[in-house]
Amino acid sequence: MTVTHRHDHRAIAKHDPHIPNGSTLRLGIGGPVGSGKTMLVRRIIELLGTEFSIGVVTNDIYTKEDADFLTKLNILDRDRIIGVETGGCPHSAIRDDVSMNLGAISDLTSRFDDLDLVIIESGGDNLTAMFSPDLADKTIYVIDVAQGDKIPRKGGPGLSFSDLLIVNKINLAPLVGANTQVMLSDAALIRDDRPTFLADLADQIGLVQITNWVRTEILNNKVQ
Ligand SMILES: Nc1nc2c(ncn2[C@@H]2O[C@H](COP(=O)(O)OP(=O)(O)OP(=O)(O)O)[C@@H](O)[C@H]2O)c(=O)[nH]1
Numbered sequence: 001m002t003v004t005h006r007h008d009h010r011a012i013a014k015h016d017p018h019i020p021n022g023s024t025l026r027l028g029i030g031g032p033v034g035s036g037k038t039m040l041v042r043r044i045i046e047l048l049g050t051e052f053s054i055g056v057v058t059n060d061i062y063t064k065e066d067a068d069f070l071t072k073l074n075i076l077d078r079d080r081i082i083g084v085e086t087g088g089c090p091h092s093a094i095r096d097d098v099s100m101n102l103g104a105i106s107d108l109t110s111r112f113d114d115l116d117l118v119i120i121e122s123g124g125d126n127l128t129a130m131f132s133p134d135l136a137d138k139t140i141y142v143i144d145v146a147q148g149d150k151i152p153r154k155g156g157p158g159l160s161f162s163d164l165l166i167v168n169k170i171n172l173a174p175l176v177g178a179n180t181q182v183m184l185s186d187a188a189l190i191r192d193d194r195p196t197f198l199a200d201l202a203d204q205i206g207l208v209q210i211t212n213w214v215r216t217e218i219l220n221n222k223v224q
């Protein structure tokens with residue numbers, strides 16, 4: 001029996017003609033329902049959309065709500081945004097059978113051959129969700145304070161192994177009795193050196209750190 005190493009899958013995916021070439025960073029954004037994933041996509045487009053060529057794939061279970069929302073904002077050419085209706089468990093479409101998402105990325109790359117970044121927003125999911133390395137090169141996991149400052153202690157692959165963890169809606173922390181410093185220290189315990197940033201994406205707090213991180217990942221991906 002041939003045992004294929006996890007990273008070999010990614011190498012194979014990168015050489016598939018339907019997958020963007022190595023200079024396109026595929027960035028997966030996951031996290032629970034309503035934590036601010038689409039708001040993060042919006043901010044990345046607003047801040048990096050003139051510097052880089054960006055495409056977006058959103059996942060919703062029954063609609064194309066997030067793709068429609070981003071399209072209506074008029075911050076990115078509508079042809080650069082594709083909504084996928086997963087029709088089932090959101091984690092399945094980003095982890096188990098990623099074919100719908102790979103198809104959407106393939107559509108984007110056939111429309112635009114210069115993509116620096118493809119963002120894949122997962123449907124809102126539970127703490128067990130995680131992107132397949134066949135689909136995403138790097139991942140951001142978004143949680144918010146309103147779910148309680150216990151969330152980082154509850155763990156899960158997104159919280160532990162995402163390349164960047166964002167604790168969003170920090171302006172709401174006093175209203176819901178969440179201690180963001182506890183969230184940061186609990187996250188640090190399970191994340192080794194992987195960073196965790198605090199943000200309020202709606203009020204544009206914490207955006208410099210996030211933008212710098214995404215820009216660095218796009219540029220690092222090009223020199224690999
Ligand atoms: N106060 C506050 N509200 C926010 C922030 N970020 C997002 N929201 C609001 O929270 C709600 C959910 O935000 P979305 O960006 O749609 O969250 P999502 O994770 O994409 O949601 P799903 O895709 O449905 O799982 C919206 O009403 C946003 O306006 C924030 O930083 N602060």
Ligand SMILES: [Mg+2]
Binds near residue numbers: 121
């Ligand atoms: Mg969303």
